[in-house]
Amino acid sequence: MKFPRSIGVFGLAFFAVLVFCVSTCRAQNKKAELEETIRKIEDEINLTNQLLEETRKSKTMSLNEMAMLQQRIRQRENLISTLQRQIVLADGKLQRTTAELGKTESNLAGLRKEYAQMVLFANKNRSGINQLMFIFASDGFNQAYRRMKYLKQYGAMRQEQIKKMTLSQQQLLQQKQQLENEKTEKQQLLDNEQKQQTLLTNEQKQVDQALARFNQKEKNLQGELRQKEQEAKKLQKQIEAIIAEEIKRASVRTTETTATAMPDKLMNLTPEEKHLSAQFTQNRKRLPWPVERGMITGKFGTQPHPVLKKVVTNNNGIDITCPAGSRTRAVFDGIVISVTKITPTNNAVILRHGDFFTVYSNLDLVNVKRGDQVNVKQEIGRVHTDKIEKKTTLHFEIWQGKNLLNPELWLAD
Structure with a gap:
C-alpha cells in the first residue's frame, strides 16, 4: 500500500520528534545529575572555607589548615572536571538542537512547496463550472462519486497542510529560542569554568606559600x-x-x-x-x-x-x-x-x-x-x-x- 507523500512526510517528522524527545529526556536527566554533583561540591567548598576561616583565627598555621587547603584544591579540581562534563553535555545538546532546527526548516520548506502546488492547482480549477465538468466527464456514476469525494478530500488536505505549516512554524520559533537559551547556558558554563580555574590558581599559590613556611620549621x-x-x-x-x-x-x-x-x-x-x-x-x-x-x-x-x-x-x-x-x-x-x-x-x-x-x-x-x-x-x-x-x-x-x-x-x- 502506497501512502500519500504528505502522510509520509508527517510520519518522518513524527519519528524525528519522538527521537528528539527521547534524547532530550536523557540529556535532561544527565544535566540534572551533573547539577546536583556541582551543588554538592560547592557545599563542600563552602564548608571548607568556613573551617579555614575558623582556623585562621590562630596566629600560627597548623597541619590541619594545610590539609584543608589541599582538600580544597581537590574539591576545586573536581568541580572544574564536573563543569567540563556539563559543557560537553551542553555542546552536544546545542548540536542536536541545531540539527533539529535544520530538519524543521527543511520540512517547512517542503510543506510550503506542496502547498504552493495545491494553490496552483486550485487556481486552475477554482471555478464551479470546471469542477462540474470534471465530475460530468466521468464514465459512470461510480467514477463521478469518486471524483466528488476526491475534490472534497483535496479541500480538506489544503486545510490540513495549512495546519502542518502553522505547527512547523511554531516549532521552528521554539527551536530558535531554545538554541539561543542553550548558547547562553553554554557561555555561562564557560565563564564559570574560567572563574574556577582562576580560583584554583590562587588557591594553589596559597598551598605553595604554606609549604614554604612549614619547611622552615x-x-x-x-x-x-x-x-x-x-x-x-x-x-x-x-x-x-x-x-x-x-x-x-x-x-x-x-x-x-x-x-x-x-x-x-x-x-x-x-x-x-x-x-x-x-x-x-x-x-x-x-x-x-x-x-x-x-x-x-x-x-x-x-x-x-x-x-x-x-x-x-x-x-x-x-x-x-x-x-x-x-x-x-x-x-x-x-x-x-x-x-x-x-x-x-x-x-x-x-x-x-x-x-x-x-x-x-x-x-x-x-x-x-x-x-x-x-x-x-x-x-x-x-x-x-x-x-x-x-x-x-x-x-x-x-x-x-x-x-x-x-x-x-x-x-x-
Missing part, C-alpha cells in the same frame, strides 16, 4: 608528629584491650549457654547480636556521618605526610574536621562498652554493634556512660576545639572484631 613538625604517634599508639592499645576483653566476655557468655563454641568465628554472638551485625553489614556505604557537617582531613591507612618529604603516617581511622561546638553521634544502634580518658581534653567512646565496634575520639564532653543503649544519630558527646590551632577534629574508627576497617567505605557519600 621542619624540626617542630617532626616533634609534633612523634607526639601524635604516641597518642595514637596509646589509644590503639586501649582500644585493642577493650575489644579483646569484650570478645572474651562474649565467648564466655555464649559458651555457657551453648553446648559447643564456634571455633571458626572471631566472636560468638547471641541471635540478637547476629541480627545487629547483619544489619550493620547491610548498611555499608549508608551509615550516617558521626558529625552533622564536616570534611575528612585525615584519611585511613598509610598516607604521605602533607609537608615532610619521605615521611609517611599511619591512621587507624579517619579525622573529620567540623565547625566549633559540633556534637558527635552514633552511626548505628549499639551499646556503650567504654568511655576512656586519653588526655584531659581527649575522651574516647567505644560502641559495640554485634561484632562491629565504632570509636569516637577527641571529645571534651561525653553524654553517655558504659552500658548505655544508644540509637542511630543519638548524641554521644562534643568534639574538642584546640584553643591554639582553633581546629575541631573528630577521630573516628570502625573495627570488626580485631580487624580495622576503612570508615570511608562505610559512611554515606
Whole structure:
C-alpha cells in the first residue's frame, strides 16, 4: 500500500520528534545529575572555607589548615572536571538542537512547496463550472462519486497542510529560542569554568606559600608528629584491650549457654547480636556521618605526610574536621562498652554493634556512660576545639572484631 507523500512526510517528522524527545529526556536527566554533583561540591567548598576561616583565627598555621587547603584544591579540581562534563553535555545538546532546527526548516520548506502546488492547482480549477465538468466527464456514476469525494478530500488536505505549516512554524520559533537559551547556558558554563580555574590558581599559590613556611620549621613538625604517634599508639592499645576483653566476655557468655563454641568465628554472638551485625553489614556505604557537617582531613591507612618529604603516617581511622561546638553521634544502634580518658581534653567512646565496634575520639564532653543503649544519630558527646590551632577534629574508627576497617567505605557519600 502506497501512502500519500504528505502522510509520509508527517510520519518522518513524527519519528524525528519522538527521537528528539527521547534524547532530550536523557540529556535532561544527565544535566540534572551533573547539577546536583556541582551543588554538592560547592557545599563542600563552602564548608571548607568556613573551617579555614575558623582556623585562621590562630596566629600560627597548623597541619590541619594545610590539609584543608589541599582538600580544597581537590574539591576545586573536581568541580572544574564536573563543569567540563556539563559543557560537553551542553555542546552536544546545542548540536542536536541545531540539527533539529535544520530538519524543521527543511520540512517547512517542503510543506510550503506542496502547498504552493495545491494553490496552483486550485487556481486552475477554482471555478464551479470546471469542477462540474470534471465530475460530468466521468464514465459512470461510480467514477463521478469518486471524483466528488476526491475534490472534497483535496479541500480538506489544503486545510490540513495549512495546519502542518502553522505547527512547523511554531516549532521552528521554539527551536530558535531554545538554541539561543542553550548558547547562553553554554557561555555561562564557560565563564564559570574560567572563574574556577582562576580560583584554583590562587588557591594553589596559597598551598605553595604554606609549604614554604612549614619547611622552615621542619624540626617542630617532626616533634609534633612523634607526639601524635604516641597518642595514637596509646589509644590503639586501649582500644585493642577493650575489644579483646569484650570478645572474651562474649565467648564466655555464649559458651555457657551453648553446648559447643564456634571455633571458626572471631566472636560468638547471641541471635540478637547476629541480627545487629547483619544489619550493620547491610548498611555499608549508608551509615550516617558521626558529625552533622564536616570534611575528612585525615584519611585511613598509610598516607604521605602533607609537608615532610619521605615521611609517611599511619591512621587507624579517619579525622573529620567540623565547625566549633559540633556534637558527635552514633552511626548505628549499639551499646556503650567504654568511655576512656586519653588526655584531659581527649575522651574516647567505644560502641559495640554485634561484632562491629565504632570509636569516637577527641571529645571534651561525653553524654553517655558504659552500658548505655544508644540509637542511630543519638548524641554521644562534643568534639574538642584546640584553643591554639582553633581546629575541631573528630577521630573516628570502625573495627570488626580485631580487624580495622576503612570508615570511608562505610559512611554515606
